[in-house]
Amino acid sequence: MAEYIIRNGHVFDPVQGIKGDKKDICIKDGKIVDKVGSSAKVIDAKDKTVMAGAVEIHAHIAGPKVNLGRIYRPEDKLFSCTPTKGMERMGSGASIPTTFKTGYEYAKMGYTTAMEAAMPPLFSRHVHEEIRDTPIIDEGAFPVFGNNWFVLEYLKNHEIENTAAYMAWLLNVTKGYAVKVVNPGGTEAWGWGLNCLTVNDPVPYFDITPAEIVKGLMEANEYLGLPHSVHIHPNNLGNPGCYETTLDTLKLTEGIKAKNKFGREQVLHLTHTQFHSYGGTTWADFESKAKEVTDYVNKNKSITIDTGNVTLDETTTMTADGPFEHHLTGLNHLKWANVDVELETAAGVVPYIYSPNISVCAIQWAIGLEIPLMMKDPMRCYITTDHPNAGPFTRYPRVIKWLMSKKARDVQVDSFKHKDKVLSQTSIGSLDRELSLYELAQMTRAGPAKSLGLGSMVGGLKPGMDADIAVYNFNPEKPVANPDDIEKAFSRTAATFKSGVQVVSNGEIVSNGNKRTLWVSIKAKENAQVARDIAEKFVKYYSMTQANYEALGHHFVPNPFAIEVDATN
Amino acid sequence: MTKTITDVICPFCGTLCDDVEVVVSDDGKKLLEVANACVIGTEKFLHSQEPDRVTRPRLRQEDGSWKTVSYEEAADYTAKMLAKAKKPLMYGWSSTNCEAQSIGNEIAEIAKSCCDNTAAVCHGTTLIAVQDIGLPSCTLGEIKNRADRVIFWGCNPAHAHPRHMSRYSIFPRGFFTGKGQMSRKMVVVDPRCTDTAKMADVHLQIQQGHDYELLDALRVALKGEWLPDSVAGIPAEKIREVADIMKSGRFGIIFFGMGVTQSLSKNHNIDAAIALTKDLNEHTKFSIMPMRGHYNVTGSGEVFAWQFGFPYSVDLTRGFARYNPGDSSSVDLLTRGEVDAMFTIGSDPGAHFPISAVKGIAKVDSVCIDPHMTPTSGVSKLHVPVAFNGVECGGNCYRMDNVPIDCRKVVEPPEGMLTDQEFLTMVLDRLKKLKGVA
Amino acid sequence: MANSISVNLISGRTIQQGVAIESGKEKPSYRTACGIIEMDPSDLKKLGAWKSTNVKVTSDYGSVVVKAVEATQGPHPGVAFIPMGPWANSVINPNTYSTGMPTFKGTPVKIEVAINEPVLLGIELVQKNCGVIVG
Incomplete structure (x- = not known):
């Protein structure tokens, strides 16, 4: 493999505490090293910003609901098709780009790792086929557990060991990365057209509460010592007043301790926090509760969050929170797709237009920015758009602009039709904080990598780590004349390296890289009861035989990278 | 001695039953019995064993007779046909696996072709x-x-x-x-x-x-x-x-x-x-x-969608994906006579398109990739028989409810026969050379 | 009794059609399964045709000779059924009306007795319709 030296860039690396010093970064055999030989290829990074490749902790980029979005929204392709070009396959789609376009767009923005946030276990083969066809970036996928009949039955009796055994089995057969929970209990209730809106609403028939599910899953997650914590989308998403449910959910972490060998400190990751930080009782008195939520998170080190920034675009919402999507189609009357998945989960898809002329949308935009600006520890708060739910991931550069420039936020607020309402219902107008590049590197690199248990591998530039590197045309020593320059600089890298291979040069794809599928391989204790229960459920209730359930083989996972967990002790 | 293979997936309809049991000879070359499948599925498994099966590509001669050719010659013909055509139509895809569909899409992208599956006349x-x-x-x-x-x-x-x-x-x-x-x-x-x-x-x-x-x-x-x-x-x-x-x-x-x-x-x-x-x-x-018909028409729509953005009737002739049923759909393209080369795989438009559209196939250079002799092979210039997907080779397929199930290989194809994937790969390699694509 | 009757033609799958396409479309069994028209007994009577008589089916879009059989999934007076395949597709309405989908179901056709005309094999029928020279 070619050796490289990225010379004289301003390096921002939270892993080593480097804050913009001029340094050389050396690459050899896919890793970052202390030095390279004289024949190494030189990348001149003078007056440029150098960071590790960014890590996406939560996006919907591969799998059945994403593809349902592509299938049923031809209008999303209008003006968004890209032709075949050099080694780039053709692409299409704005809020739900095709797999090829997804890989290229991430790489061009300097992202090298991404997590698909919700994998229905029955559809794991589909998720992996799309991951296979997404070039360059390393990807993992989170199977959903919060409404799974096995989980509901075991946790009703607080059987943590059995839950953990099932968890290990499911992660192994689906080649999953982490334990995702979406609207715990509520999505099972949706099987009957119902929902669970608080942590204490009992799940129909199964007679268990969301609180019991979440607590039990956290205990099982720590029992196994998985790299990532439980990753939760709590109940009651998107409704005025939902922040109380959010706080109730967060409080369930009290008394649970992280136990793992991967450097992870949290026991719960709260995703798209923006959607869970609403006050008020109706859309008329809708208001921000970002302060209440971030106050709690600031005080409790056992929680990490991501933001879920609204980008004010037309987009496609999609979630395993089936009842929410039904609720949403009732609000906006746009086309509704739904898929209930036997024994496991559900999903809904509805297009959505975040219009700057609608006060609720503008308030949502403000809340998404308040959250990171109110978080004291950038290592525990990560930038996402919950792609494509709050906006497409391709808008990260714009979100970065808003976070790094008070001026840019003010310009946006001034343009809102209901500016006064935005200012009265949120505190966006009084937040002066502007994120530094170091904080940005924490929120998009070192932080999410640590939360995922990948902190020793990616998200930093320390020798020995993977050579995932982004070089931006941004000179931190020069004052920013126009905030739009920030957006422009982070839209296209000068160079992106993935595992030591240069994949982007001056914003163009130059290699399809060496994409890997990340998954967690668990060695667990034998558990005869769980094995029997699994076999029985397949015989009686699944529509597929157990022998055909696993995602196995080269055509699904051609280049696996398994993270080994030994949970036999 | 015989072997029983369980949890076999039936490659007939969109129900995609995955509890079929198949008995094969000890050497894995003969398929002897089928259990649990319906009468159609059983016939599908058993027909693969017919002794009179066509096992090598056949090229139609001036006088209308068939001449047996090698797979290499067949791949040459196919690649040249696609390279030369201004508006080829690559149709079918519903009775093959997703891996073959994926290779086909790459071919279509290079050949700037129209791509369609049997949803065109189904769902x-x-x-x-x-x-x-x-x-x-x-x-x-x-x-x-x-x-x-x-x-x-x-x-x-x-x-x-x-x-x-x-x-x-x-x-x-x-x-x-x-x-x-x-x-x-x-x-x-x-x-x-x-x-x-x-x-x-x-x-x-x-x-x-x-x-x-x-x-x-x-x-x-x-x-x-x-x-x-x-x-x-x-x-x-x-x-x-x-x-x-x-x-x-x-x-x-x-x-x-x-x-x-x-x-x-x-x-x-x-x-x-x-x-x-x-x-x-x-x-x-x-x-x-x-109620989706072919066992993997759903899969074809899925693969089209994640690679091109649309589930069927995709037109790549301008170098990017467009979709406009009525314009970019197979029956209309053929009836209007816009197609100058026809590539059929895993389906039988000759039998299942209106005759006015079938005439559009008969008029142009054409390749039919299908294990069977069909009305489509009957009007095509080149017939490439291949292994039965789901019987003689495995691969991923999507049930009518979009659930993916990986088909199994249960028996060896006749000596020297290629799978869809293998043949398409040969075509892709040749087409890349002809078009100067890396 | 009349020389011809007019009915509404639909086409679709049958289990015999499914078995026949999997056992080989070059075989006579394909013709047996699909080269037929299922008619309501009352329509057969109107036409003055016995069961298993060859009939000629004509629409605005073409004509085809098939064997008239008594409806197996009737009664459906005024509606006739040819299993999906080249025989049906010789006469159905090919217009897609800009949807991409031909109108396989609901084509007005005229049926007349054609005792002396043969029902062609499936591949043979398509080749003849397309003018393909066969060696």
């Missing part, structure tokens, strides 16, 4: 309706475990999806449906008294082609508004009775088929059916599902 209009109005649906196991109201509208699973009712929809005892058939009310809407209709609690023998009216009448009945004495040949009281059956259930499902997709109102029928389903969700839980 294409369903896809148009879904793009209009969405689709509240579920997996088949949900129906097995929860459904107490099952509507078959313009479909005849007793003939077209023979094990659908026993595996998923009517007979199985699921988690919340312990009494099996006894826990379900079954309604069939069909202009004929089909073998499915004969089993129903209620059969609405609708006037052919008036589905849109009846669907709307049911929506009216749900709202309790005025109805004329009869709609589509069905008396108003019967319509109200069925509306009550639907909304009084706990979990309902509408399965629909060619009766609505292929009769005159086409996508508008399905719009109305989906709107009815949406309305029913104000009263109870209801889903709707197309």
Whole structure:
């Protein structure tokens, strides 16, 4: 493999505490090293910003609901098709780009790792086929557990060991990365057209509460010592007043301790926090509760969050929170797709237009920015758009602009039709904080990598780590004349390296890289009861035989990278 | 000695049964018996064993006779044909695996071709309706475990999806449906008294082609508004009775088929059916599902969608993906005579397109990749027989509810025969050279 | 009794059609399964045709000779059924009306007795319709 030296860039690396010093970064055999030989290829990074490749902790980029979005929204392709070009396959789609376009767009923005946030276990083969066809970036996928009949039955009796055994089995057969929970209990209730809106609403028939599910899953997650914590989308998403449910959910972490060998400190990751930080009782008195939520998170080190920034675009919402999507189609009357998945989960898809002329949308935009600006520890708060739910991931550069420039936020607020309402219902107008590049590197690199248990591998530039590197045309020593320059600089890298291979040069794809599928391989204790229960459920209730359930083989996972967990002790 | 292979997937219809058992000879070369499959599936497995099977590509000569050629020559012909054509059509894809579809898409991208699958003459209009109005649906196991109201509208699973009712929809005892058939009310809407209709609690023998009216009448009945004495040949009281059956259930499902997709109102029928389903969700839980035909037509739509953004009728001739059924759809392209080369794989447009479109195939250079002799191979210039996918090679496929299931190889193909993937890879390599693509 | 009758033609799958396409479309069994028209007994009577009589089916779009059989999934007076395949597709309405989908179901056709005309094999029928020279 070619050796490289990225010379004289301003390096921002939270892993080593480097804050913009001029340094050389050396690459050899896919890793970052202390030095390279004289024949190494030189990348001149003078007056440029150098960071590790960014890590996406939560996006919907591969799998059945994403593809349902592509299938049923031809209008999303209008003006968004890209032709075949050099080694780039053709692409299409704005809020739900095709797999090829997804890989290229991430790489061009300097992202090298991404997590698909919700994998229905029955559809794991589909998720992996799309991951296979997404070039360059390393990807993992989170199977959903919060409404799974096995989980509901075991946790009703607080059987943590059995839950953990099932968890290990499911992660192994689906080649999953982490334990995702979406609207715990509520999505099972949706099987009957119902929902669970608080942590204490009992799940129909199964007679268990969301609180019991979440607590039990956290205990099982720590029992196994998985790299990532439980990753939760709590109940009651998107409704005025939902922040109380959010706080109730967060409080369930009290008394649970992280136990793992991967450097992870949290026991719960709260995703798209923006959607869970609403006050008020109706859309008329809708208001921000970002302060209440971030106050709690600031005080409790056992929680990490991501933001879920609204980008004010037309987009496609999609979630395993089936009842929410039904609720949403009732609000906006746009086309509704739904898929209930036997024994496991559900999903809904509805297009959505975040219009700057609608006060609720503008308030949502403000809340998404308040959250990171109110978080004291950038290592525990990560930038996402919950792609494509709050906006497409391709808008990260714009979100970065808003976070790094008070001026840019003010310009946006001034343009809102209901500016006064935005200012009265949120505190966006009084937040002066502007994120530094170091904080940005924490929120998009070192932080999410640590939360995922990948902190020793990616998200930093320390020798020995993977050579995932982004070089931006941004000179931190020069004052920013126009905030739009920030957006422009982070839209296209000068160079992106993935595992030591240069994949982007001056914003163009130059290699399809060496994409890997990340998954967690668990060695667990034998558990005869769980094995029997699994076999029985397949015989009686699944529509597929157990022998055909696993995602196995080269055509699904051609280049696996398994993270080994030994949970036999 | 023989070997029994279990959990085999049947590569016939969209039901994609995965509990078939196949007995093969000890050397894995002969397939001897098939258990659990329906009569069609059994025939599919057994036909692969026929001694008179075509096992090498055949090129039609001036005098109309076939000349046997090698796979290399066949791949050369195919690549040259695609390289030369201005507007080739690559059609089919529904009886092959997703890996082959993926290679095919790469070929199509380089050849700047029109790409289409059998949804074009099957559930294409369903896809148009879904793009209009969405689709509240579920997996088949949900129906097995929860459904107490099952509507078959313009479909005849007793003939077209023979094990659908026993595996998923009517007979199985699921988690919340312990009494099996006894826990379900079954309604069939069909202009004929089909073998499915004969089993129903209620059969609405609708006037052919008036589905849109009846669907709307049911929506009216749900709202309790005025109805004329009869709609589509069905008396108003019967319509109200069925509306009550639907909304009084706990979990309902509408399965629909060619009766609505292929009769005159086409996508508008399905719009109305989906709107009815949406309305029913104000009263109870209801889903709707197309009865997809070929065992992997769904997969073809999925692969097209994640690679190009559209599920069928994709036109790549301008170097990027466009989609406009009526313009970019196979039957229209062929009938208008716009296609200058025809590539068919895993389907039989010669038998299943209107004859006016088939004439469009016969006029141009053409390749038919199919294990069988078919009307399509009968009008094509080159016939490339390949191994039976799902019997002689494995690969991923998607069931009618979009659930992916990995097909199994159960027996060796005849000596020297290639799979779809292997042949397509040869074509791709040659096409890349011809077009100077890295 | 008349020389010809007019009916509404639909096409679709049957289990025999499914078995036949999997056992080989070059075989006579394909013709047996699909080279037929299922008619209501009352329509057969109107036409004055016995069961298993060859008939010629003509629409605005073409004509084809098939064997008339009594409806197996009737009664459906006024509606006739040819299983999906080249025989049906010789006469169905090919117009897609900009949907991509031909109108396979609901084509007005005229049926007349054609005792002396043969029902062609499937591949043979398509080749003849397309003018393909066969060696």
